[in-house]
Amino acid sequence: MDAHFHPDGDWLVPTDLTRSPWAPEAQHGGPPLALVVRAADSVMPKGMGVWRIAAEILRPIPHRPLRAAARVVRPGKRVTLIESSLEDAEGPVVLGRVWVIRHRDPLDYPEPPDPWPEPPPPPETLGDTPFAFAAYTWFGDSLDTRVVEGAIDGLGRATAWFRLRVPVVAGEEPTPEQRLATMVDSGNGISWGLPFGEWLFINSDVTAYLLRRPAGEWFAMGAVSHYDRGGRGIAETRLFDQHGYLGRSHQALFVDELTQ
Numbered sequence: 001m002d003a004h005f006h007p008d009g010d011w012l013v014p015t016d017l018t019r020s021p022w023a024p025e026a027q028h029g030g031p032p033l034a035l036v037v038r039a040a041d042s043v044m045p046k047g048m049g050v051w052r053i054a055a056e057i058l059r060p061i062p063h064r065p066l067r068a069a070a071r072v073v074r075p076g077k078r079v080t081l082i083e084s085s086l087e088d089a090e091g092p093v094v095l096g097r098v099w100v101i102r103h104r105d106p107l108d109y110p111e112p113p114d115p116w117p118e119p120p121p122p123p124e125t126l127g128d129t130p131f132a133f134a135a136y137t138w139f140g141d142s143l144d145t146r147v148v149e150g151a152i153d154g155l156g157r158a159t160a161w162f163r164l165r166v167p168v169v170a171g172e173e174p175t176p177e178q179r180l181a182t183m184v185d186s187g188n189g190i191s192w193g194l195p196f197g198e199w200l201f202i203n204s205d206v207t208a209y210l211l212r213r214p215a216g217e218w219f220a221m222g223a224v225s226h227y228d229r230g231g232r233g234i235a236e237t238r239l240f241d242q243h244g245y246l247g248r249s250h251q252a253l254f255v256d257e258l259t260q
Contacts, residue, residue, distance in 0.1 A: 003170035004031040004142065004182075011065040017142040017166060019063060021133035021189070022202065027061040028139035029185035032086055033206060034168040034178040036096035039070035039084040041175065044100050048080060050177045051101040053184070054207040055094050064088045078102050103213070116211075116245035117238055120148040123161040123218045131162075133189070133196065139182075142166050148220065152190040157224035160190055163217045176214040180239070183219050184208045184249040187237035191223035200258050201225065201233055203251035208239065210247040218242055221249075231255050 005012040012035065020026040033055050040050070066086045074081035084096035129147040131140035143162050150158030162183045168174045185206050192201055220240040227233040233253030239246040 001137070001142075001166070003167045004139075005035070005066075005168065006170045008065065010067050012068065012169065013065045014063055016137040017139060019134070019136065019138040020061075021138055021140070021196075022200075023060070024134070024136050024138070025063050027063050029055075029057060029061065029203065029206060030139055030182035031168060032061050032066065032094055033096075033185055034174065034181040035066065035068050035086055036084040036094060037098065037175075037178050037181045038168065039068040039086075040082040040096070040098040040100070041177075043070045043072055043082055045072075045075075045080055048100040048102050049213050050098060050210055051079070052099040052207065052209050053096070053177075053181060054098075054205070055096040056205050057203070058093055058095065061086075061093050062088055066093070117240075119240045119242075119244045120159050120161070120220050120222065122242060123163070123220075126161065129160070148222075150191070155193055155195070156191065157222075158190045159220060159222040161218050161220045162186070163219075176216060176241070177210075179217060180208070180210075180214050180219050180241075180246075183221060184237065184239065185251070187221055187223040187249055188225050188233070188235035188251050188253055190221060191225040191235060191237075193225050193227060194255070198258055200256045201227070201253045203235065203253050206249060206251050208247060208249040210239075211245065212247075214241050214246055216242050219246070225253065227253070227255050 018031040070084040086094040126146035131145040146161040148159040223237040235251040
């Protein structure tokens with residue numbers, strides 16, 4: 001298990017390191033979201049970078065081979081929209097849209113009145129904390145995890161640094177954007193407000209907005225989840241790299257009692 005996926009022709013075969021904590025026969029959303037970004041990279045115009053990542057999860061992502069595709073649907077010199085999709089042998093499982101924006105020299109405008117959020121303490125000042133949900137090998141086992149505040153295995157808001165231990169696809173060095181994409185689906189997973197194992201709080205989507213280009217291998221998330229008694233929830237997450245504030249991500253959550 002030296003990667004999340006191994007290529008086999010047009011297909012990407014998942015390893016145990018993609019498994020979901022909800023069920024071993026499903027994949028965690030993080031590695032497939034990285035495939036959405038990877039597919040967008042293959043058609044991205046030169047001189048542009050990821051601005052927004054959005055993915056709709058059409059059904060539980062099965063622990064089976066996936067095939068990725070991407071196409072430009074809105075070309076432009078300044079901004080471009082790319083559609084990415086993932087499918088298994090039975091059809092589509094994830095639909096993604098990736099907005100990309102041109103790289104440019106810094107603009108010389110006055111300092112904005114509201115400063116960026118303060119970054120958390122750097123990961124090298126913190127101890128390792130296992131991201132332990134499942135009793136089997138799963139996605140969390142592919143991460144280095146360092147908690148800043150809260151408890152990612154307990155109730156309530158939390159902030160933690162994460163770093164991939166393995167490539168997304170075997171034999172490839174993941175881009176910072178791909179590394180980040182594997183993390184952002186875990187906002188609800190580190191800020192759950194209902195007992196895990198008794199309640200469902202599964203996301204149907206994930207959207208990340210990037211204020212600038214990400215850098216490095218370590219990414220921090222400061223997440224909080226809010227629930228309504230009508231069965232809805234929202235996870236809100238601040239994103240950081242080791243250079244500071246990076247952006248935000250959001251997830252829509254389906255909340256229900258877990259039936260045995």
